[in-house]
Amino acid sequence: MSASQAVFSGWMEISESAVDERDRQHAEEAALAALVSQYAGTLYRVAFSVLRNAADAEDAVQEAFMRVLRHRDTLGEVRDQRVWLIRIVWNIVLDRKRRAKTRPETDDVADLARVLPCKGLSAEEIASAAQHHAHVLACVEQLPPKEREVLMLSAFEELTSVEIATVLGITESSVRSRLFRARNLMAGLLDHARS
Amino acid sequence: MKNSNQDLSVHYVSHQDLSSTGEDTLRLIAGLPAPAGLEDRVQAGLRAAPAKARILHWPTALLPSRGLAGSWMRSAAAAAIVVVVAGGGWGIYSRVQPSQPARVLVMPPRVGAGGGFSNAGAMRTPQTLNGPVLLHPAPVQPVQAKTPARTAKTPLSRGQAAGKAAVQPVAPVAK
Numbered sequence: 001m002s003a004s005q006a007v008f009s010g011w012m013e014i015s016e017s018a019v020d021e022r023d024r025q026h027a028e029e030a031a032l033a034a035l036v037s038q039y040a041g042t043l044y045r046v047a048f049s050v051l052r053n054a055a056d057a058e059d060a061v062q063e064a065f066m067r068v069l070r071h072r073d074t075l076g077e078v079r080d081q082r083v084w085l086i087r088i089v090w091n092i093v094l095d096r097k098r099r100a101k102t103r104p105e106t107d108d109v110a111d112l113a114r115v116l117p118c119k120g121l122s123a124e125e126i127a128s129a130a131q132h133h134a135h136v137l138a139c140v141e142q143l144p145p146k147e148r149e150v151l152m153l154s155a156f157e158e159l160t161s162v163e164i165a166t167v168l169g170i171t172e173s174s175v176r177s178r179l180f181r182a183r184n185l186m187a188g189l190l191d192h193a194r195s
Numbered sequence: 196m197k198n199s200n201q202d203l204s205v206h207y208v209s210h211q212d213l214s215s216t217g218e219d220t221l222r223l224i225a226g227l228p229a230p231a232g233l234e235d236r237v238q239a240g241l242r243a244a245p246a247k248a249r250i251l252h253w254p255t256a257l258l259p260s261r262g263l264a265g266s267w268m269r270s271a272a273a274a275a276i277v278v279v280v281a282g283g284g285w286g287i288y289s290r291v292q293p294s295q296p297a298r299v300l301v302m303p304p305r306v307g308a309g310g311g312f313s314n315a316g317a318m319r320t321p322q323t324l325n326g327p328v329l330l331h332p333a334p335v336q337p338v339q340a341k342t343p344a345r346t347a348k349t350p351l352s353r354g355q356a357a358g359k360a361a362v363q364p365v366a367p368v369a370k
Contacts, residue, residue, distance in 0.1 A: 033238060048224065116224070136220040154221075155218060
C-alpha cells in the first residue's frame with residue numbers, strides 16, 4: 001500500500017517522509033550544538049574585541065547562532081565553518097557598534113583594569129597598565145575604519161591573513177597593506193601622545 | 196593554527212613593535228576567555244527559538260508530508276490564485292478601450308463680432324512648397340489675333356472700350 005493510500009485509509013498516521021524530516025531535524029540540531037560548543041568562545045572574543053562589553057558580546061554570539069539556525073539548510077554547503085561564523089558575528093558587531101549610542105564598557109580605565117588580566121602586578125602597576133590600554137584603545141578608535149578592522153582582526157592569532165581577507169571580503173594583499181598603514185598610524189598616534 | 200610564511204608576516208611582530216603600535220593591548224583583549232556557561236546559554240536560546248522562521252506558514256493539513264491530499268489541496272489553491280489573477284487581468288483589459296485616432300476638428304466659420312475690423316472676406320491660404328523648376332521650358336506657340344488692333348486714331352465709346360479690354364488676349368512676347 002502506498003503512502004497516499006495509507007493516508008486516505010486513515011490507519012497510518014506518520015508517513016515515511018515525516019520520519020525522514022524528523023531525522024533530518026535531529027541531525028541539524030546536533031550539528032548546530034557541535035558548532036556552538038566548538039566556536040562560541042571564539043565568536044565571543046571577536047565580538048568583545050569590538051564591542052568591549054560582555055553582555056553585548058554574548059548577545060551578538062546568540063544572534064549569530066540564530067542566523068545560523070535560520071540558514072541551517074545551507075550549513076552543509078559552507079566550506080570553512082569557523083571563518084563563516086566569524087564573518088557573521090563580525091558583521092553583527094559592526095552593525096551594533098554603528099547603531100549603539102552608549103560608549104563601550106571598557107572605555108573607563110577602572111572597568112578596563114577589572115577586565116584585563118593583571119596577575120603579579122601591584123595596584124599601581126595595574127592602574128598604569130589600565131591607563132595605557134585605555135589610551136591605546138582610544139588611538140585605535142581614531143584609525144580609519146578599514147585599517148582599524150584589519151588591525152583588530154590581526155590581533156587574533158588563530159586567524160591567518162587569508163582568513164582575515166575572507167572575513168572582510170577583501171584580498172590578502174589588501175589585508176597586508178591596510179595592516180601596514182594601521183601600524184604606522186598607530187605608532188604615529190602613540191608617539192605623538194608620548195611627546 | 197596554520198603556520199606559514201604568509202601568516203608570520205601578519206602576526207609576527209617584535210615585542211617592542213607590539214607595544215609601539217598598541218597591538219599588545221589588542222592581543223590582550225583578543226585573548227580574554229569567554230565567560231563560563233556561554234555555550235549553555237546559547238544552546239538554551241536556540242532551543243527556545245521558533246523551529247523555523249517562514250514568511251508564510253502553511254497549515255498542517257497542507258504540508259507535503261501529508262501525501263496526496265495535501266498536494267491536491269495545494270494544487271487547487273494554486274489554480275484558484277491563477278484564476279483570480281487571470282480574471283482580474285482580463286477584467287481590466289476588457290474595460291480599457293483602445294485609443295481612437297486623432298480626429299480633424301472642423302472649426303465653425305467665425306462670426307464677426309460686433310465692432311472691430313472684419314477680414315473683408317479674405318481667406319488664409321497656407322504656403323505651399325515650391326514646385327519643380329523646368330530647366331528647359333516648352334516653347335510657347337504665339338496666339339494669332341483674329342482682329343487687328345485698333346489704332347488710337349479711332350477712339351471707342353466708353354462701354355466698347357471696357358468690353359474690348361476685358362476680352363483682349365495677351366500678346367505673346369516676341370523673341
